[in-house]
Amino acid sequence: MPFRRARSLLLMALLVLAGAGPLVPRPARAQTNPAPPPASTLDIVYLGLAQRPVAPESALGQPATDDGLAGARVALADDNTTGRFIGQGFALDTAIAPDEAGVLAALRDRLGKGARAFVTDLPPALLLKAADLPEARGATLIDATTSDDMLRAEGCRANVLHVLPSRAMRADALMQYLVVKNWRRVMLLAGSTLEDRAAAEAFRRAAKKFQIRIVADKTWTFNPAEQRADTGHFEVNTEVANITQGVDYDILIAADEEDNFADQLGYRATLARPVAGAAGLMPVAWSPVYDETGATQLQNRFFRSAHRVMTERDYGAWMAVRAFGEAVIRTNSTDPATIGAYLRGPKFELAAFKGERLSFRPWDGQLRQPVLLVDPVSLVSISPQPGFLHQFFETDTLGVDQPESACHMH
């Protein structure tokens, strides 16, 4: 889910390293083609709130300090490679502040200096404050890291676009797969944070939409810290066995946005049933396990640049910076209004290794896209599932479609 870290980072890093084959001896490189200095440069500001360090479940879950930003850097190199052929430059200005006031001050400062292209890595409430600054009216803020449904509904803004799939899209992606598998009885287990409740609500809505029955709907209250005690796993096993007792279901879905308990459900429940949602089978935009439709190239390029595997936040920032690049290159303009209109228009297309062109839904600023269903080591499926049809875009079977949208852009 949105703030998930890539699992098994160390393991993946080793796998990628092992896959780097022996190099063929090369001749001396030919003369590099002379690149003319760029005629104009677009400044893209990466506006972030420094991540709170979270206690990972184990050494495997350590998030990188440049999680997100590293993806923006790779996209910047991609943008500049294209840009150098047409005299267009791109620059990335990193503004990561430790608190809300710092973020807003940095935004005002950059707006004052004329910047209008922002990639944001901000929690929902702060993103709204940023978007609502009077000076930010003519800017475009591409939200690279949230999945919040409110930001795509009543909290939508005319100057904000979202690249990662919403919670609603993720929940729909999972439910479509359950329909295909005919696993129609779900036990839902939600954590108690605001985000967990929002995720649980998205699963409930999606279940109703696809006629999946939620046969049990429970809240996880066990203190996650207790597993750290030397005998913690006994207590966790007991707790999971208890909470899953007396219910028969096909799959257990966890709404757990901060990874507090979802990883401890597998193998511990009373019945032998798979886990999905925040662990097990996860609906995501990106994963190190994904290598279809050319994704290998991006995975490799990222690994060479950042020396680690690419997370979903890295991918979100990559898409955001690439979206600006695409708009500037296609319109041959750095005018904020021109770029903003092109991004939202019907001609915009982002090639983001999903096997089809991605574009922004004009009604809520959400990037329409297929959603991957992965487990920690493999790609299981990609939604929309075959047979879920839509009049215009099959990807619009995921998430909130125009007629249901509560977004009234202003």
Next chain:
Amino acid sequence: MPYALTRGAAALVVVLLASVPARADHLYLSNEKDNTITVVDATSLAIVKTVAVGARPRGLLLSKDRKSLYICTSDADHIEELDLATLTVTRTLQSGPDPETFALSPDGKTLYVSNEDDNEVSVVDIAAGRIVDEIPTGVEPEGMAVSPDGKTIVNTSETTSMAHFIDAASHKMVASVLVGSRPRYAEFNKDGSLVWVSSEVGGTVSIIDTSQHKVVHTVNFAIPGVPSETIQAVGIALSEDGKWGFVALGPANRIAVVDAHSFAVEKYLLVGQRVWHMDFSFDGKTLYSANGVSNDMSVIDVAAMKVTKSVPVGHLPWGVVYGP
């Protein structure tokens, strides 16, 4: 002398045998999952042999003398040469990492190979089997083509969304032309005045004038009942008579027939699933396509514009070449 006579007779027999047209023409398909080349008899459409090659074979080219087939074995990081008389791999050539597609110079001496993972085009001297130069290009180079006069190389780069025109003598980039997203394949027309470039994610074909380096026409595709995002242009085959362009549309499971003068789409031919690449028979009367997901090859009667047959081949067929 009797001995010399015997030798002379033996030599004569060898010459006679060699002049007999012992083999019908064949189709060669690269199966990227099986790591094999399927050899199909062009007359009977029966599989003659399945040849094991290096990992993930994709791009295929017939040598100028038509005696061998060059194979991009992407995951093996080299090119293999398949001898068509014996159907065995006789040698490997350097290619740079992850070769996917390539083009042959008209004199048959040089291969231009796109190294998708390395943002480079490798120039390979076929006789020496070695890379003699590397040309930096856009992000994720993919499609390769050489002009009929051999003077210009075109390379497409997928993430950069451009067709790069490179001078074949100096290896310097002359021009870069912006096209639709994720350009995958480039093909010169017979007189070299135009290059057709397919864009997979954009779902279009850009027709580029080679003297002005400008897109003069963009071919769009629309098929009733097929979602537009599944229409993904990949392989291109231009008929020898200059009348038609055939464009493989990937997961739309169709080949578009495009009038090469007006650029109007005349027809969509339903073929197998995820059609990648195509090739014509030597006489130009038949077109063959490799269909990646349905694991078969479609046979198309060009004059009738009809699919006449499908032939099961290996797993994930990607490239197809018509040869002796």
